Amino acid sequence: MRSKNLVTIKTSIDRFNIKLCVRKIKYSLASFQDLAFLIPDGWKNNDPIPSKFLIFFNSIQDAIISAKLLQKQLPPKMHEKNKMVQFRHNHGV
Numbered sequence: 001m002r003s004k005n006l007v008t009i010k011t012s013i014d015r016f017n018i019k020l021c022v023r024k025i026k027y028s029l030a031s032f033q034d035l036a037f038l039i040p041d042g043w044k045n046n047d048p049i050p051s052k053f054l055i056f057f058n059s060i061q062d063a064i065i066s067a068k069l070l071q072k073q074l075p076p077k078m079h080e081k082n083k084m085v086q087f088r089h090n091h092g093v
Helices: 031-039 062-073
Strands: none
Touching: 031 062
């Protein structure tokens, strides 16, 4: 990646409009089933839009797999609208 394309954003994580959610793992980590609550089962185009969310992963591959699985929970018409955005961050040393 070229440095002219990079954007650096520095901000505090102490935000009133950000909620932290921690849930006990029920299923295999490889299944990503524990993330299903983020998009309600049977959600349709005219239903209220689910809340925005951000998920942290230890690997890019896990982020890609989970995004694909969550995308499948959306109605087919929403697949085209790129509602799932992947943001990757690399902790430099």
